[in-house]
Amino acid sequence: xxxxxxxxxxxxxxxxxxxTLRCSSQSGHxxxxxxxxxxxxxxxxxxxxxxxxxxGRGNFPPRFSGLQFPNYSSELNVNALELDxxxxxxxxxxLVTAGTEAFFGQGTRLTVV
Amino acid sequence: GENVExxxxxxxxxxxxxxxxxxxxxxxxSNYFPWYKxxxxxxxxxxxxxxxxxxxxxxxxxxxxxxxxxKHFSLHITETQPEDSAVYFCAASKGGATNKLIFGTxxxxxxxx
Numbered sequence: 108x109x110x111x112x113x114x115x116x117x118x119x120x121x122x123x124x125x126x127t128l129r130c131s132s133q134s135g136h137x138x139x140x141x142x143x144x145x146x147x148x149x150x151x152x153x154x155x156x157x158x159x160x161x162x163g164r165g166n167f168p169p170r171f172s173g174l175q176f177p178n179y180s181s182e183l184n185v186n187a188l189e190l191d192x193x194x195x196x197x198x199x200x201x202l203v204t205a206g207t208e209a210f211f212g213q214g215t216r217l218t219v220v
Numbered sequence: 221g222e223n224v225e226x227x228x229x230x231x232x233x234x235x236x237x238x239x240x241x242x243x244x245x246x247x248x249x250s251n252y253f254p255w256y257k258x259x260x261x262x263x264x265x266x267x268x269x270x271x272x273x274x275x276x277x278x279x280x281x282x283x284x285x286x287x288x289x290x291k292h293f294s295l296h297i298t299e300t301q302p303e304d305s306a307v308y309f310c311a312a313s314k315g316g317a318t319n320k321l322i323f324g325t326x327x328x329x330x331x332x333x
Contacts, residue, residue: 111263140319149226149309149323150264163320166221197263201319208254209319211263 110134111200113212120188120219128183128215132200138162139181140209141173144195156181157203185217193219222247224312226324234332239297241327243310246291250312253286253293254321259306267308268295271316300331 110133120126132139138157142150152165156175170186179200185192195216199209223246233239245253254269270277270284270293277284283296297304307328311321 138319140321142321142323147326149224149311149325150321152320152322155320163317199319207318208266208269209321211256211265213263 111198111210111212113196113198113215115215116213117216118218120217122188122190122219124188125184125186126188126217128185128196128198128217130181130183130198130200130212132179132181132198133210136200136202136210137179138201138203139175139179140199140201141181141183142197142199143167143192144197144214146194150197153183162203188219190219193217222250222312222314222322224310224322224324226310226327228327229325230328230330232330232332233300235300235302237300239295239300239304239329239331241295241308241310241329242292243294243312243324244290244292245312245322247312247314248288248291249314250291252313252316252318253284254311254318255282255284255295256309256311256323257306258309258326264309269318297329300329302331302333305329305331 140155141153144150154164195214199211201209251272256264258264286293310324
């Protein structure tokens with residue numbers, strides 16, 4: 108098992124609400140990326156954080172935002188939730204140095220009703 | 221942007237047979253190609269990866285081949301076992317970034333005992 112942990116494991120929200128998901132990276136890892144995995148699909152890259160700043164973003168609207176803290180843990184915030192936001196949200200931590208494997212957390216299953 | 225296509229979407233083999241999963245990427249600047257295995261309800265786990273400076277890499281029963289000219293890469297599993305049953309995802313990224321991954325849509329591999 109990796110040292111990447113996410114909370115909560117499951118969450119149900121109502122359309123229009125806001126949600127915050129949390130990720131603790133593996134010890135020694137300074138980079139965190141977030142991915143959205145819809146049912147039956149591959150993970151889609153949302154964004155990456157390095158040194159507390161966004162370091163690359165996929166094709167997601169601004170209502171998806173994030174934070175990285177000095178201890179390298181991270182949050183994903185989603186505003187104005189839509190039904191299509193229902194998915195498994197995965198975070199993955201790594202060292203920014205190229206060549207180091209990305210380790211995934213177990214994910215947060217978000218259901219928007 | 222980068223697009224990764226993966227085939228087949230489902231693959232059923234008999235125990236002991238070989239399995240091959242193929243991916244095509246669109247961005248010629250991509251230079252890191254990992255393969256992840258995701259068992260039902262679990263996190264994706266890296267099983268093998270390859271960089272664009274090599275054409276083939278092998279790890280016991282698993283091998284990956286890369287054709288940069290054709291922008292194809294493939295996963296080969298020999299002597300399949302029931303515990304190989306899972307969803308397999310290919311991915312690609314640029315700049316050697318191991319955590320800004322563009323994933324394929326996945327292949328559900330079923331190994332029949």
